[in-house]
Amino acid sequence: MRNRTGRRARRKRRRLKSGQDPTRAVSLCHKSQYVELRRWLKERGFSSRSLVPALFSDTGRGLMTMKPVQAGDVLISLPETCLLTTTTVLSSSIGEYIRRWKPPLSPLLAICVFLISERHLGSQSRWKPYIDVLPKSYTCPAYFSDSVVSLLPGVLRKKALNQRDAVLEMHCSSRGFTHTLQPLFAQPVEDIFTCDAIRWAWCTVNSRTVYVQRCQSPFLSGDPDVYAMAPYLDLLNHSPVVQVEAGFNQATSCYEIRSTLGCKRFTQAFICYGAHDSQRLLLEYGFVAPNNPHRVVYVDPDLLQKFITGTDKQFSHKLLYLKDHHFLENLTFGVEGPSWKLMTTLRLLSLGPEQYASWKTVLLGAAVSQDCEERSVHLARILCQHLMEENADALERLSLMKVDADLSLTEQLSVVESLRREEQKILGYSFEVLRDIHIQPILPQLMEKVILLKIPHSKCEVGTPKMAAIVLRIGI
Ligand SMILES: C[S@@+](CC[C@H](N)C(=O)[O-])C[C@H]1O[C@@H](n2cnc3c(N)ncnc32)[C@H](O)[C@@H]1O
Known part of the structure; x- marks a missing residue:
């Protein structure tokens, strides 16, 4: 036994020394809050020895595995009795007030009001743990x-x-209803259902609920009723690279998460909240995951106006057309260069007056001329450079703000900083790709196929081995 522990300790020391596993975890199991939570959940039919709350050096609080999880195993199975849904809300003391209120509250607001009310009740709340x-x-x-x-x-x-x-x-529109709740509270309701409280509840629901489709209640509005707060299970953090299957199992009446690939003992168990890019993670969940394969930098369509208008009389027409065909949404730079959509948009905007007749051809993916190609790559470089400068400026302003920041502002700034630093890296890669593009005469027939196959232009120089391989592949 001593021998095994010694070997493990040696391995761990070696791993830490080589920088392979810098993540450290401190179990939170013994802390009274989690002891209470686990006891409370046990009374509702849930217990978990294999996952315990822990504080991780890289992600903050999460759940740690106490034994290996095999591929296909259920990671966690939370009984319906532990879920907080609109059914919970409607059967609580505020339920009768909700049933009487017209027009009906949305399911989201009903859960928010319930959370605020339970938080205010403190030790008298059944949901206190x-x-x-x-x-x-x-x-x-x-x-x-x-x-x-x-x-x-x-x-x-x-x-x-x-x-x-x-x-x-939400705060403004909930005031009428929350006033009716006064008989339930000794304190004025305006002091309980404040804007701060609504914001806390809204973020709680938005960042922690799982999706469970529920039957439409006649006492709630027609908005989707799909939110379920899932105690303990909602301690699972996100990793963009793990795969899980999650959903409510009607047969077991449990919300279950199954790990597709399994995970090792004493590591953090992750789930995947979705294939979200970093901006979406920051917006919805308030964090940025490192090494996110979905990371991109968005180009604000307003920027196109700033750099392209010039003498092009057709500019506003082109822009309108692009907008109508949803081309101005999700224009991005990625680690492999500008997206196909961004380049197609820039190609269309780069068409000279004598080439206007070809605009539909461009949208279908075909090249029109070499000078148009050159103009669009040039525009992409300008946009990329502008975004890099804008990023650098934001990082500089951010570092000044950090000087006098309190804890909460420091946390907000560090999330924004992670995003800005990630974007700076992506733009750097994109700029390298764009810098290496040298447009040379390309057979129109070949160009068309290259574009249809979405092959990056950096790989399309005539005479290069890459181009030769492409020619072979597409059979010209
Ligand atoms: C469902 S909760 C997960 C548990 C949460 N860490 C906690 O302590 O309550 C979602 C929140 O966890 C945090 N989070 C999730 N995944 C993360 C990650 N990979 N890195 C950093 N924070 C993460 C974010 O604050 C997010 O809003």
Whole structure:
């Protein structure tokens, strides 16, 4: 026994020394909050010896495996009795007030009001052990001040402002209903269902619920009723590279998560919240995952106007056409260069007056001329460079703001910083790809196929081995 422990310790030391496994975990099992939570869940039919709460050096709080999880094993199975859904809300003391209220509350607002009410009840709440382990605040943009929002990249900045507005709007529209709850509370309801409280509840639901499709209640609005708070299970962090199967199992009446590839003992058990890029993770969950394969940098369509208008009289027509055909959504730079959609958009915007007749051909993916190709690559370089400068500027402003920041602002700034640093790297890779593109005469027939096959232009120089391979592949 001593021998095994010694070997494991030696291996761990070696791993740490070689920098292979810098993640450290400290179990939180013994902490009273988690002892209470586990006891409370046991009374509801759930216990888990194989997953324990722990604090990880890279992701913060999560769940650690106490034994190996084999591929295909159920990682966690949480009985319906532990889930917090609109059924829970409607059968609580605020349920009768919700049933009477017209127009009906949305399922989301009903759960938010319930969470705030239970948090306020404190020790009198049946949900206290769960409420106690919920975060007290979040690093989602709903919590950002104007100055932090201004550090976000353009496309995300707009979504962040929308998120803040959505929370304000929810607070305003809930006031009428929350006033009716006064008989349930000794304190004035305005002091309980504050804008801060709504924001906390909104972020709690948005970042922690699992999807469970429920029957439409006649007492709630027609908005989708799909939110289920899942105590303990919601301690699982996200990894973009793990695969799990998750869903409510009608046969067992449990919400189950099955690990597709399994995981080792004493490591963090992750799930995947979806194939989200980093901006989406920041917006919805308030964090940025390292090495996200879905990472991209978005180009704000407004930027096109800034760099391209010039003397092109057709510019606004082209822009309108692109907008109508959804070409202005999700224009991106990635680690492999500008996306096909971005390049096609730039090609169309680069058409000279004598080439206008070919605009539909461009949208279908065919090349029109060499000078148009050159112009579009040049535009891509300018856009990429501009975004790099904008990133550098945001990082500089951010580092100044960090000087006097309190803990909560520091947390927000470090999330934004991770995003900006990641974007800077992506743009650097994209710029290298664009720099290496030297457009040389390409047979129109070949060009057409190259574009249809979405082969990066960096690989399309005539006479290069890569081009020769492409020619062979597409059989010209
Ligand atoms: C469902 S909860 C997961 C448990 C959470 N860490 C906790 O302590 O309550 C989702 C939140 O966890 C955090 N999170 C999830 N995955 C993460 C990751 N890979 N790195 C950092 N934070 C992560 C984010 O704050 C996110 O909003």
